[in-house]
Amino acid sequence: MEQKTIALIAHDGKKPEMVGFVKDNIALLQNAKLVATGTTGAYIRQTGLDVELKLSGPKGGDAQIAALAAEGKIDAIIFFRDPLGKHAHEPDIQMLMRVCDVYNVPLATNPATGELILKGTL
Numbered sequence: 145m146e147q148k149t150i151a152l153i154a155h156d157g158k159k160p161e162m163v164g165f166v167k168d169n170i171a172l173l174q175n176a177k178l179v180a181t182g183t184t185g186a187y188i189r190q191t192g193l194d195v196e197l198k199l200s201g202p203k204g205g206d207a208q209i210a211a212l213a214a215e216g217k218i219d220a221i222i223f224f225r226d227p228l229g230k231h232a233h234e235p236d237i238q239m240l241m242r243v244c245d246v247y248n249v250p251l252a253t254n255p256a257t258g259e260l261i262l263k264g265t266l
């Protein structure tokens with residue numbers, strides 16, 4: 145079976161939750177190729193997993209991941225947004241979610257859905 149590609153993204157207020165999610169699901173995630181926005185990816189690397197780092201979200205990382213999704217190069221996106229925060233790159237965030245809907249790419253925005261997606265994808 146071909147290796148699946150999972151994108152992982154978390155806003156600052158959600159990075160601890162993302163690291164916890166990755167640790168809880170490390171056995172599944174080890175089977176995948178991982179790609180992440182820059183700062184999220186740096187945290188995930190600390191768990192020992194190999195992850196390709198894109199630019200930081202506010203510097204275009206969300207847009208890079210959206211482009212990969214549009215090209216059919218991503219099997220699922222796990223994106224823990226901070227519902228309490230305001231973001232200068234909000235248009236990029238909306239664009240990423242829109243691209244997921246255009247191309248029917250599974251998108252989880254919380255750990256409960258993220259776990260279901262990992263179990264169904266990996």
Ligand SMILES: O=C(CO)COP(=O)(O)O
Pocket residue numbers: 153154155156180181182183184185199200201202205206237
């Ligand atoms: O801003 C982000 C998603 O919108 C995440 O970017 P970082 O992982 O670089 O913090």
